[in-house]
Amino acid sequence: MLYSFIIPVYNRPDELLELLESITQQTHQNFEVVIIEDGSEQSSEAVVRSFQDRLDIAWYPTTGRIGQGFSRNLGFTKAKGDYFIILDSDTTIDPDYLENLDRHLNEHELDAFGGPDRSPRVATPVQQAIDYCMTSPFTTGGIRGRKNQVDKFYPRSFNMGFSREVYEATQGFNLPYLGEDIELSTRIMEKGFSTGLVPDSPVYHKRKTSFLNFYKQIHFFGRARVNLYKLFPHTLKLPHLFPAVYLCYFGTAAVGTVILTRKGHRKGALLLAPWALYQLLIFTHATMTKKSLKVGLLSTIGVNVQMIGYGAGFIQDFVKRVVLKKK
Incomplete structure (x- = not known):
């Protein structure tokens, strides 16, 4: 299966660099990376170009800010993968992130999924x-x-994925922000698709300082x-x-x-x-x-x-x- 990382970014070139560096270390290699620049004042184009010899990567700027939900929608239209994986630009992942995810999907056949949200190894x-x-x-x-959990599992956009079939049925996000990921997860469930946690594919999320x-x-x-x-x-x-x-x-x-x-x-x-x-x-x-x-x-x-x-x-x-x- 081909995986497409969909990463919207707004004024975070340095943090995007750290995420892309972690993506280059993946043990599972069948993936592409789609970066959506959401009207940033600090462009990430130079950072993306520095990875072109190591990643199958593409960069798409928007005209003005359209919001993280709609930025991801633009990414879906550009992606070629069988599964879309949404990551926040201020995260990093382990080298076996995709390998663990691929194995889990083969064993459980989930339509939509998410992983844990952890603190970075170095944090104040x-x-x-x-x-x-x-x-x-x-x-x-x-x-x-x-x-x-106290409630059923709703994939969250800091570490969220779903199949192309789910995207075609839902057409992605209906909201640019203000709970856009839970809104989409709810519609995914209402359409009868299965969701689940992939415990061995966490992201390391930079917290507010x-x-x-x-x-x-x-x-x-x-x-x-x-x-x-x-x-x-x-x-x-x-x-x-x-x-x-x-x-x-x-x-x-x-x-x-x-x-x-x-x-x-x-x-x-x-x-x-x-x-x-x-x-x-x-x-x-x-x-x-x-x-x-x-x-x-x-x-x-x-x-x-x-x-x-x-x-x-x-x-x-x-x-x-x-x-x-x-x-």
């Missing part, structure tokens, strides 16, 4: 903390490429969940509501504690007891998982950034688009 303590927040069963419920950038990213994810709810109400699950509930509880408890304390109620701080216990749980689990007290402490900060950011984005768009019915 903040990036390790953010990685914990993005993959912990106590935050996301383990929905980003884990075997034990600051909690401010992490907040911006996760706030966007909260808004995307409302977008998906408008399209597919049944995809909204309890874990998706947890950050909004967390934000409402924390804000109410913090204000209540201040008011009661000023009035002389010594037990006012008990309102924050559930929050404190949750922080202790995160600190303990993150420290054990990452084997670092520093990362454990940073993870407690990261979890609050994650919950407040996602919750704020979700509440913002839920009120605007569902309650007030604005487009």
